[in-house]
Amino acid sequence: ETGVTQSPTHLIKTRGQQVTLRCSSQSGHNTVSWYQQALGQGPQFIFQYYREEENGRGNFPPRFSGLQFPNYSSELNVNALELDDSALYLCASSEPGLYNEQFFGPGTRLTVL
Amino acid sequence: KQEVTQIPAALSVPEGENLVLNCSFTDSAIYNLQWFRQDPGKGLTSLLLIQSSQREQTSGRLNASLDKSSGRSTLYIAASQPGDSATYLCAFMNRDDKIIFGKGTRLHILP
Numbered sequence: 001e002t003g004v005t006q007s008p009t010h011l012i013k014t015r016g017q018q019v020t021l022r023c024s025s026q027s028g029h030n031t032v033s034w035y036q037q038a039l040g041q042g043p044q045f046i047f048q049y050y051r052e053e054e055n056g057r058g059n060f061p062p063r064f065s066g067l068q069f070p071n072y073s074s075e076l077n078v079n080a081l082e083l084d085d086s087a088l089y090l091c092a093s094s095e096p097g098l099y100n101e102q103f104f105g106p107g108t109r110l111t112v113l
Numbered sequence: 114k115q116e117v118t119q120i121p122a123a124l125s126v127p128e129g130e131n132l133v134l135n136c137s138f139t140d141s142a143i144y145n146l147q148w149f150r151q152d153p154g155k156g157l158t159s160l161l162l163i164q165s166s167q168r169e170q171t172s173g174r175l176n177a178s179l180d181k182s183s184g185r186s187t188l189y190i191a192a193s194q195p196g197d198s199a200t201y202l203c204a205f206m207n208r209d210d211k212i213i214f215g216k217g218t219r220l221h222i223l224p
Binding site: 004042 | 147156162206211217
């Protein structure tokens with residue numbers, strides 16, 4: 001069984017740029033959720049994708065967008081980067097039939113200068 | 114506003130002690146509650162998941178309880194080891210499939 005993987009591991013961008021983060025879900029999982037974790041804080045829910053459709057969104061502006069592909073992998077896109085976007089971005093996959101237990105990837109550390 | 118509070122924010126205990134981490138939440142209509150471990154700069158590792166119909170779950174030296182009526186969960190760690198040092202996060206899934214996290218408890222086990 002393959003776990004959740006994320007790429008890249010680290011990323012440095014400047015204000016105003018755009019970034020794309022990638023996530024491959026655990027084998028058999030059709031739901032992917034994205035979280036932003038600022039230093040010293042708990043993860044904040046950004047949005048969730050289920051079978052290629054957005055299935056819920058947290059309090060993040062529209063410049064945070066996503067996609068889910070037929071193989072259930074997913075992308076998180078952030079436009080017009082701001083300094084406060086610097087954080088660890090976590091992806092989690094789950095299977096609704098398995099009590100929605102969340103399995104997390106190692107995260108992508110984004111630094112915005 | 115749905116919130117999760119974890120107390121204490123940080124804890125240092127000598128190796129071998131038993132300890133309890135506390136989590137309180139504001140929404141009694143939860144779908145499940147999950148405890149995670151996070152090492153510095155890393156992703157989250159799922160420790161235990163308790164469904165809303167359950168009262169507790171056990172895995173090795175870990176035991177998690179759930180009391181929906183009081184909005185509380187505890188994570189009990191028996192015979193603590195230095196390798197248990199990490200941040201422990203509590204999160205619940207609400208009926209809208211959104212997951213709400215606490216800020217975590219930073220645990221340091223002293224050798």
